[in-house]
Amino acid sequence: MKKTHSYTCINCPLSCGLTLVEEDGEVLEVSGADCRVGEKYAVEEFRNPRRTVSTTVRVQGGVLPLLPVVSAAPIPKALVRDAVRMLSRLTVDAPVADGQVIYPDILGTGVDVVASRRLDAAGRGDA
Amino acid sequence: MSAVRRPQCVVIGAGPAGLGAALAAREAGLSDVMLLERDFELGGILPQCIHDGFGSIVFEQVLTGPQYAQRFIDRVERAGIEVKLNTMVLEMRGDRRITAVNPADGVFELEPSSIVLAMGCRERTRHQVMIPGYRPAGVICAGAAQRDINIEGLMPGRRAVILGSGDIGLIMARRLTLEGAEVEGVYEIMDHPGGLTRNVVQCLHDYDIPLHLSHTVTFIHGRKRVEAVTVARVGEDLKPLRDTERRVPCDTLVLSVGLIPENELSKQAGVQLDPLTGGPVVDETMHTSVEGIFACGNVVCVFDLVDWVTQTAETAGRGAAEYVLEAGRRKRGPAVRVTAGRNVKFVVPQLVRRPERGVDFFFRVEHPERAARTRVLVDGEELYSRKAKMVRPPEMIKAGADPGKAARGPENVTVEVVAEEEEA
Numbered sequence: 077m078k079k080t081h082s083y084t085c086i087n088c089p090l091s092c093g094l095t096l097v098e099e100d101g102e103v104l105e106v107s108g109a110d111c112r113v114g115e116k117y118a119v120e121e122f123r124n125p126r127r128t129v130s131t132t133v134r135v136q137g138g139v140l141p142l143l144p145v146v147s148a149a150p151i152p153k154a155l156v157r158d159a160v161r162m163l164s165r166l167t168v169d170a171p172v173a174d175g176q177v178i179y180p181d182i183l184g185t186g187v188d189v190v191a192s193r194r195l196d197a198a199g200r201g202d203a
Numbered sequence: 204m205s206a207v208r209r210p211q212c213v214v215i216g217a218g219p220a221g222l223g224a225a226l227a228a229r230e231a232g233l234s235d236v237m238l239l240e241r242d243f244e245l246g247g248i249l250p251q252c253i254h255d256g257f258g259s260i261v262f263e264q265v266l267t268g269p270q271y272a273q274r275f276i277d278r279v280e281r282a283g284i285e286v287k288l289n290t291m292v293l294e295m296r297g298d299r300r301i302t303a304v305n306p307a308d309g310v311f312e313l314e315p316s317s318i319v320l321a322m323g324c325r326e327r328t329r330h331q332v333m334i335p336g337y338r339p340a341g342v343i344c345a346g347a348a349q350r351d352i353n354i355e356g357l358m359p360g361r362r363a364v365i366l367g368s369g370d371i372g373l374i375m376a377r378r379l380t381l382e383g384a385e386v387e388g389v390y391e392i393m394d395h396p397g398g399l400t401r402n403v404v405q406c407l408h409d410y411d412i413p414l415h416l417s418h419t420v421t422f423i424h425g426r427k428r429v430e431a432v433t434v435a436r437v438g439e440d441l442k443p444l445r446d447t448e449r450r451v452p453c454d455t456l457v458l459s460v461g462l463i464p465e466n467e468l469s470k471q472a473g474v475q476l477d478p479l480t481g482g483p484v485v486d487e488t489m490h491t492s493v494e495g496i497f498a499c500g501n502v503v504c505v506f507d508l509v510d511w512v513t514q515t516a517e518t519a520g521r522g523a524a525e526y527v528l529e530a531g532r533r534k535r536g537p538a539v540r541v542t543a544g545r546n547v548k549f550v551v552p553q554l555v556r557r558p559e560r561g562v563d564f565f566f567r568v569e570h571p572e573r574a575a576r577t578r579v580l581v582d583g584e585e586l587y588s589r590k591a592k593m594v595r596p597p598e599m600i601k602a603g604a605d606p607g608k609a610a611r612g613p614e615n616v617t618v619e620v621v622a623e624e625e626e627a
Binding site for chain 1: 243256400401
């Protein structure tokens, strides 16, 4: 039986309204996308929705108490909350380089979580 | 006090606008560019915007706020631009004399050949939206909550109601949820969301957070700490309907009720402001009404994309460099007004001086509209036209046009949005 699903593309500000038609899990057609990214997104969103995870981890001895981190690629949407919970238990030592791997292969997804900025060591705002 | 320094360009504020402007001014040939920042580090508000979605236009890549900032910070460091951190500008005069203070230099004076204003914007507060009630702890602006959670490591509360559906409010709905708080709902007085659609989808739908359109908060309960808020549906006149009031228990009210360009210094220097944007009136080089003072980013008008902040910053930086390098050799030409036409709330830049060069116009629509066409007209001649499936007030539109290509004029430039069928 043919089924129609609607999605809103989240890849860019155009926020295209996407319509995906499928029959027994087989994608027949995607319409509404202004670009290829949107088409791909609709298919992913139907088969295996993924999201980029961004959160913070604790830092010891840094100019700030927290370090922003981000998954190097999107992970399955269903795992986002667990990933954030797992990262909330982590503490890293300053200094941290931009892009440094903070947690490899989060929840067995094959995706590394990396620092999303450089964070220097030592006292803050004492200039 | 030490001798007065005379840099070629002083940039006030080191967020995305200031960083971009300082780099552009340097790359356009100025050797002596100075960047003033009141915080202890560069980046402005970006370091607290840890979510992704930045840079899809400038870098054609999806970055987090800190990543976007880091790229510019690295470039500013490599370019050897002089940076003064922990530095507060106390006064700026129309003759471009700046008085600033920091712990290392004390109070000092600058007389730059050009200035770029990049102070960004500030959040509207409870008082500006006039919510009655006591003044308990637990009423917080969305950006302040964002700083608490993402930079300071503090949780503003456990059960939150969000008033306003601006992008920061939507993003904080998700962030609070991920950090273990409960978000009861987002209440929006208008009949459409205030933030980008992609944020409504990723931040609310993904987490089953309800969005109540045409609703507002009519009372804040609690004397020491927020205990609850009263919410109500609003009529077409945006006035609350009393019989729809209900009490929502919560310990925190997060406000995401708009941003205002930060122009206290601009006013001091006599820079002419546009009542529609709240920022300086600028021409296509981001030159303000005061000779040698340029402006860019959210100080000019509140953008929804950092990428566009960067683009205006690059224009302003190049403009300032050109102004300094051509000093005295060119008088500013007469300006052509840019008119906001049908369903256009405002347009930046407001003036066009040198029509022979291409101009990027940034504007917002007044109300959502399906099947529309955005157009730039010079003396009635259409120079730009683009179809849009949907236009919405939160989603700023950019239209690039070359007014110098018009057959006549230009005496009048109009930016408008027309319904497809209205087209001739």
